[in-house]
Every structure is written in structure tokens, then in C-alpha cells.
Amino acid sequence: MTSYSKEVISDLVAGTLPWPQTRRIMSAYKDDDRFFKYVAVLQDRVGWKDPILLPVGDHLFICQSGDERVTKCECGHSFGDYRKNWKLNASIIVRDSEETLREIYPNSDLPDPDWMEIREFICPECSTLHEVEAAAPGYPIVHDFQPDLEGFYRDWLGKPLEPLIRGG
């Protein structure tokens, strides 16, 4: 069975593994023990102790926080119950004018702000830009991912999660 050390997974996730080695990992049969090594790497990276249950973005994690399961920023800021859309508890910058769109697209033709706006969802504490939506004005904010967390741990990983004592 293919398996890599935690150090290799750590470099891979950080984007610092040399390309020939990365290429070999991409081409090889996948390592079935990846998930928990990956989570361990991320757990070492964050500055808090709540166990990470599932990464859902580059710096966003569902974690066990006391009796609750919440979506958390890498800085420790909680966006609340993981089953709810974290974006609704984020901060937002909307680019809906030529001036603000031009800041990101300095030399290309721009969208018509009457047809499309760029929405940036950021952490209100550390300002990390977690997600960008390009949407028509008035388009509801998307709930990107609703994982079947319990089913994943129970049926796919064979390690059922502890039942929740209370909501979240």
C-alpha cells in the first residue's frame, strides 16, 4: 500500500515539496492513510487545540469545539455551527464598480457591475480571504459544502464520531 511520511504530506500541503516528487505522488496509486496524516499536519499548523474533524477550505476547518462542531478560521475565529453557512457570519467586501474591480483586474476588460459583482468573504478577525463569489447582483450567497460528516467517519473511515451532546 502506498504511504508517505507526515513530513512529506506536510510539504505537499504547503506547496513546498519539489515538483518531481509531487508529480510522482500525483501519478502513483493514492495513499489510503492520507486523511488522518493530513489532519495531523493541519492540527500542528493551527494555534488552537480543538480537534480538526474536516478541512473545508485553505484555512477553514470543521472542528470539535467543546460540545459543538463549528467551522473555524485558522486564526481561531469561529463561524458557528458547521451545518450552517459560515459565510453568513463572515465579513464581506463587494466589488461592484469599475474602480473596485480595476483593483483586481488592472489591464483586462471588466464585468459590467450591473450584471456581475465580486464578493469577498473574509474573516472578521484576521482578514484572511476565505472565498470569492462572482455572482449577478441579488444572487443568494452559496452554501458551498454541507458534508455528511457523521456518515464519512462512520462508513468511509470506519471511525464513528462521538454522538453530539447538544446541537452543533
Add this chain to the structure above:
Amino acid sequence: MLDKPASALRIRERLIESERLMDETGCYDGITELKLRNQDPLKFETLHTKLRAYCVSAREMARRISASPGVREVGEMVVAIYTPEGDAIALSNGIMVHVHTMSRFIKWMIRNGYEENPRINDGDIFANNDAFIGTVQVPDVIDVMPIFHSGKLVGWAGAVCHELEAGGITPGGDVALAQERFTEGLFVCAEKVGQNDELRRDYVIRCERNLRMPIYWVLDEKAKVASCIDMRESVKSLIDEIGLDYWMQVSKEFIEEGRRAQLARTRQLTVPGIYRGHTFYGHVTAGKPGYQPLGDPDWLYNMPIEMEITSDGKIIMDFEGTQPWGYHSMNCTPAGMDGGMFVTLTQHMNFEGLVNDGAWMATELKLPHGTWTNPDSEMVATATSWALLLPAYGVFQRLLSRSFIARGFVEEAFVGQVNSPMIEMGGTSQYGKLFGMAHFECAAAGSGALAIKDGLDTAYVGWNPESDMGNIEIWEQNMPMLYIGRSIVPNSGGAGKYRGGCSFLSTWLVSKTGHLRLVTSEHSSRVFDNGGLCGGYPAPTCQKHRAVRNSNIFELAEKGTPLAHHTGTNPYRSELEVRLEGEHVTLEGPYITAPHKTGDVFTHSYNGGGGYGDVLERDPVKTAWDVENGFLTKEAAEGIFGIVLDEDEEGFPVANLDATKRHRAEMRARRLARAKPVSEWIANERDRVKAADFAPEVKKMYASAIKLSPRFSRDFSTFWNVDAKSTFGVE
């Protein structure tokens, strides 16, 4: 004796039986156990690899027969081997989107009584380019030939080439101006076009008399027939070696194994749950010559996608909430949607090569009737369906990528494909002859970023994993235009920790012709038709076209004055305007104008890919390299990424790490100062939504989605706490 010998049933009954067995057992053709694989796994794998080798070799041979630079240079071809019922067993590389569209074509003939009339005999050649029977668009012409052994139908060999000219209302293959089926070009509808291994002369004459450049289509036909015969003979020799009964069983086990492998891979690489995303596409044609007033000239489509990964590993893609079909060339049939799914899966999850229709069977598409994904009229045009397919499957790639990131397979996460704007052309060639051609250098867009590195620059398209822009000299042989530039477009990849791959832009001098029609398609207007992931921005994919008519380029060349080789980086005054005199044109939407002539200059820009991650985490050293090599500008490095660059003694950019750190700290503080809570934004925005205070095209988009989709209507109402129907006047 094996369980399932070559069936005595007629093939139509066999197809129905096969589908019934799949329904009853959940396994392909009722194969609940991979007996031959278990008996001798090595023999099983060797045979499967052999079949793939037959396909790859047949395709390479056929490419040498073709006259089309699309097939020869860019590889716009795929071949595959099928079961008698029309399920793909093995396939070549190339435009794999068609592996399943060919399957639909074969099944269509079987269901429609082709055994009785026109009959299916050894040596017959059947062709099709009707998307409602089984292909994506008119230029994708399929040829299939039955494989007989010992007097029994034992399979099919099939081949597709993308034709560079289809004889439609506008020249080229992707007929941009087609608004109904009747203007899309030459249709061949599941027709027997040859017998005894030879194309019928009357069919060839029809092609010769209905196409602007028949040499491409006709020689591609010969190339496809040659590849089918090659695969057929290889399969027959293989059956001589392994026996007919073994073949009939093993070919089906390959497919069932493919189905199981796909389910297992989904369970291995992803996380079950619901994933959502969307993208948009804008079309602007008001006032353009040639468009018939059949529908709104300007429109906006939304493409929401909900993907479910079930606990058994099935991937279900649901397009509910998207727009109705329209009088344009971008509609797509279920065959095309299947094709999009198949080609995406082959790249993202079945990368070891031994993929077949089994992978497709482990997925499900929900295509709402009446939408562009599943039109309720077979008269709609699909000539440029990639315009919507590519953005839609780009969303699929981002949804899959989120699942890879969740599971830890970050090296597989990929922000996805973008549209590949095409130029079609026709008129009088540089040789003084009638010509028509699709320019296929679009087969080399920038890719979306990965979760661990930048995207590929000018080296990826979704529809052909063997991306290639072709050599300039070959294209110049085939059209009355000369390249005066082919350049990377700086900042054309979506910004991010890892940027999207950059696009390129070509600049041509129209040469040796008094009549060149240029038509473009598959590019969005007024909206980006792609996205970023995890904080990355979408790539800027709503480029306009720029041209100069009656330019003074020959005078400048004679004087040795510098020419314009690209449009430059000033969005308000292009290099063409700076360096050339003449009638300057900047055109939004499809480029459909009066013919060009010698001395005119034309530019066309392709697309970069979306970015990944927060821009303020981008590596400063890598960024200095990007600036040095023209992928980013220094202004973008500082203004978007917060990276301060100095110059070394030779004038090359060098990252100033301390200044970058300070600058980024300021930018982060500015972000926080500028941002507001989402709840506050929603409260303010709700007033605008309640008043439906949107552009007419946006209002129309909402009204259509609300009318067609109860779920969209409900979600919209819930999110904004409004009554969606009354807000947009939907009955």
C-alpha cells in the same frame, strides 16, 4: 462454457435485456461477479491494456491521414471500442468527451430498428453529427463500424473528429450565428455512409457540395474509417486468440470493473455530502449583423450546480435552477452533458488510463427538461454548446476539488477549466480559393490553479487533455492571415496564493485576400464565466475584440517603424491604437462584422484560469519571476498581491521581503476597515432585491429560473425573505 455466450437475441432485445439486468442487479449487464478477473487477473489486465493500445495506435495512424490542422496538429480526434450494445470498453486519448456520445449514437441506431433497415452488416460505415442522436455539436462527426466475428455482431469501432468546417450560416465548425438547427450546417443523421469498408461516392459528393472546405471533412472521414478498420481487425485477431465466448464476457467485465473502480475511487478521494457552486455566461448581440429577432439579443444565464456524493460513492450532478434553452447556438443535449461529465471524470478521477463507460455509469446527471442542458425541442441549435458546457464543468471541477481538499488529496485539487474562445473564418483564401476553417489554437488556454501550485500557462483546455495550440506556420498555411504576435497576456490568470494559468493573445495581419469573414464564439460578455477557489479570484474572461481596418501597417513596415504585436496592458488605450492608424474597432460579444481585407489587423484573446487561495499569501520570489517573464505586471504584484519588488543591478525584479511584509499588513488592515458584516450587507441588499432593482437581463434571468425551478424559487425566497414569484412577476 461461460455464463453469457454471444447472444442469440437480436441486438435490440439484447440492449433492453442488458438495461433490465442493470436495473435489477445494479451491476452492468447483470455482472455481479468479475469471474474472469478473479480467475486470471493478469490475463484480464493485459487484455484491457491491449485494447487501449489498439485505440491509441489507431488514432495516431489516422491523424496522419487527416488534412485538417485541427486533427493533425491539435489532436481533435478520439477513437473507442464498444460492446454490441454500444457501451465503451476502451478508448484512446484525445477528445474523450465523445466516448459516451458515440455510445448514445450506437444505441440510438439499435433502438430505431437499424437491424431491419438499413441493416447492420460487416463493412458498413455509419456516421452522425446530430447532437440529439449522439454528439455534442455539428462539427463533431462520428463514424462507427460494426465488428463481426463468426457471423455475430461482437462490438463496434468508433471514431470522432472535430471538423474545422461544417457548412453553416457562418463559416467554420462552431457555427456561432446558428439560432436554430436549420442554420447549423451539414447534418448527417445516423446515416449509413459506406459499405464494404468504403465511403459511398454519393455521400462524399454531398459533403463536397455543401462545405466551404470539404477536404477537411472528407479526409477526416477516411481517417476515421481507417482507424475503425484498424481497431476492428485488431479485435477480430484478439478474439481468434482468446475465443468468442471469453471476449463477450471479458468485454462486459471491463465495464463493470470500470463502474466499481469509479465508485471506489470516489470513496477513496472525496467526502460524502452536498457541494454547491455556480457560474454565469453573458451574451451580447444587439445590433450585430445577421442575428434574427427570435429571442432577446442580450441575455445572462446562471448555471447553478448542486453535486451530491452519496455514501456508496455515486456522484450526482443537478442543474436545477438554470436557464431555459434559447435561440442561440449554445444549447446542449443530454449527450453533450454526458460527454462533459465523462471527459472531466477521465481527467480528474480516472487518470490511470483504463477508463470506460463504467465510470460514467457510476454517476448521474439531473438535467431539467426545457433548460439549455436538456431542451424540449429538437430543433434548437447546439453548434457552440461548449460555450456553456465548459463553464458548467469548470464548476464541477471546483466542486470535486473541494472534496479532494477535504479528504487531503490537495495535489488533485484544480480550480478548473475555462471557456476557450474560438475564431471561425471563411471567404477567399490566400490562394484565391473558397475556404473555411476553425482556428484551433484555442486548445491551449490557461488552466485554473491547483491547491499547491499555479495553473498551467497556455496549456490546458477541458475538452482535450492533450492540449496544444499548434504551430504558427501550420495555421498560416491554412488561412489568409499572418501572425504579427502571439503573446502571454499579463495578469490574465485569476489572482490567488496560486494564480490561474495565463492566457495568450494573437495578433494577425490579414494578408492576400479581399474577403475574410471572421466570427468568434464561446466567450462570455459582461460577466466572468469561471471562478476561483478558497479565496482565489476568477480569471478575467469577458474580453472584447480589437481590430484595425485599413491600417497603415505596410507603410510602417516599409519605414521600419515598430509595429503593434499585442494589445498591451493599458485597458483604456491599446497598443493597436498607439502604434497603428486606421479605423479602430473595439467590439463586445461575438465578433460578427463585415469581411476583412488585406492590411487589416485583428486580435483575439484566449482565457486564463481561476486562482486558488488568498492573494496576500502569494510567494514573493515566485512573483518576481512572474513579473520578469511577463505573467504578472509589477503594478499587479504590488496592488493585488501586496508584493513590493525592487530591481537588481541588471534591472531584474527582486522581491523586497521586508517592504512586502509591511505592505501586506497595511492591506490586511484596509481589508478589515473596508469590510462589513455579511448580515449587514444582506439587510441593505434586501431592499434592492425587494424592488427588483436590477438590469433587465438580470431580472429576466431571475424570472426564468424562478419559473422553471421550484427549488430556485424557494431558495431565493428563503435567502432574501421575499416572495420570489411576486418580486419578479412570475405567475
